[in-house]
Amino acid sequence: MPPVIALSQRLNPIERDIAEQRRRSIALSEVFEPFMALGAQDTAPTHSISVLEGLDRINAALDLATAQCQTEMLTVQPSGSVRSAENRLLEALERDKPLIERGVRIRTLYQHTARYNPERLAYVDQFANGKVEYRTIDELVERLIICDEAVAFIPIREDRQVALELRHPGLVRYLVKVFEFMWGRAVPLSAGAPYETASDGITGIQHSIAKLLVEGHVDEAIARRLGMNVRTCRAHIAKLASALGSGSRAQLGFLIAQSGILEKEH
Missing domain, CATH: 1.10.10.10 (Winged helix-like DNA-binding domain superfamily/Winged helix DNA-binding domain)
Incomplete structure (x- = not known):
C-alpha cells in the first residue's frame, strides 16, 4: 500500500474525532451561554474576599476604601504597644480628617484603658466638633474597619502584616451587627470613668x-x-x-x- 493511502487511513478517524469534539464544544457553549451572566455576577468584586499581604498593600486598600466612603465608618481599635499605637494614630489621623471634612460619620470603639492614654485623648480632642463618636469597653479582641456597610477589613495575623478585605454583603452585614452589639454595651468616652471601685471593694x-x-x-x-x-x-x-x-x-x-x-x- 502506498504510504499516502496508509497515512490517510490513519488520520481520517482522528480528524473525525476532532470534528465531533468541536461540534460538542460548540453545543455546550450554546447551552451554558444564558448562565454565563449569572456566573459573572457571582464573582464580581462586590462579592469578593481578598487577602492583603504587607502593610503597603493593606494601607493602599484602606486609603481607597476611605476615599470612597460617603456615609459612615465604623472602627474597632484595640490598644497595642506604645510605638505601634502612635504609628496607628498618625495613620488614622491622615485618614479620618478628610472623612470628617466630607461630613462622614465615624464611630470608634476603644478599650477602657484608652481613657488614660494622653496620645489617644489628644487625638480624640482634634475631632470633638465633628460627626465623631468614641466609646470604650473593657475588652476588645481584634481590629475592625467598616466603610458604608460595603467593605470591611480585619487582620488575620498578630503582626498585622496580613489582612482580609471583605466585600461580601452577608459577611459585612454580620460584622456590622457585631460592632453594634459591642457599641450598645460600651461607655461614651465623655462619660465618667468606668473603673470606679464597686461596693465589694473591687474595681x-x-x-x-x-x-x-x-x-x-x-x-x-x-x-x-x-x-x-x-x-x-x-x-x-x-x-x-x-x-x-x-x-x-x-x-x-x-x-x-x-x-x-x-x-x-x-
Whole structure:
C-alpha cells in the first residue's frame, strides 16, 4: 500500500474525532451561554474576599476604601504597644480628617484603658466638633474597619502584616451587627470613668481580669485583651488577690468562683 493511502487511513478517524469534539464544544457553549451572566455576577468584586499581604498593600486598600466612603465608618481599635499605637494614630489621623471634612460619620470603639492614654485623648480632642463618636469597653479582641456597610477589613495575623478585605454583603452585614452589639454595651468616652471601685471593694477592671483568669488566660493574654501592659495587669491581679484574701494564684481562682463577683452586674 502506498504510504499516502496508509497515512490517510490513519488520520481520517482522528480528524473525525476532532470534528465531533468541536461540534460538542460548540453545543455546550450554546447551552451554558444564558448562565454565563449569572456566573459573572457571582464573582464580581462586590462579592469578593481578598487577602492583603504587607502593610503597603493593606494601607493602599484602606486609603481607597476611605476615599470612597460617603456615609459612615465604623472602627474597632484595640490598644497595642506604645510605638505601634502612635504609628496607628498618625495613620488614622491622615485618614479620618478628610472623612470628617466630607461630613462622614465615624464611630470608634476603644478599650477602657484608652481613657488614660494622653496620645489617644489628644487625638480624640482634634475631632470633638465633628460627626465623631468614641466609646470604650473593657475588652476588645481584634481590629475592625467598616466603610458604608460595603467593605470591611480585619487582620488575620498578630503582626498585622496580613489582612482580609471583605466585600461580601452577608459577611459585612454580620460584622456590622457585631460592632453594634459591642457599641450598645460600651461607655461614651465623655462619660465618667468606668473603673470606679464597686461596693465589694473591687474595681471594674479587676472584675474583667477576674473573668479572664477564671477562663484560664495567662497574664500576657489578659493584658493584650484589656489593652494594658503586663506590669499593670499583674498589679491589678495583686490587688484583686489582696481584696479576696488569696495567698496563691491557684487559690485566687477558687476564691473568685466562690465569691460570686462574676455573677453580679457592673
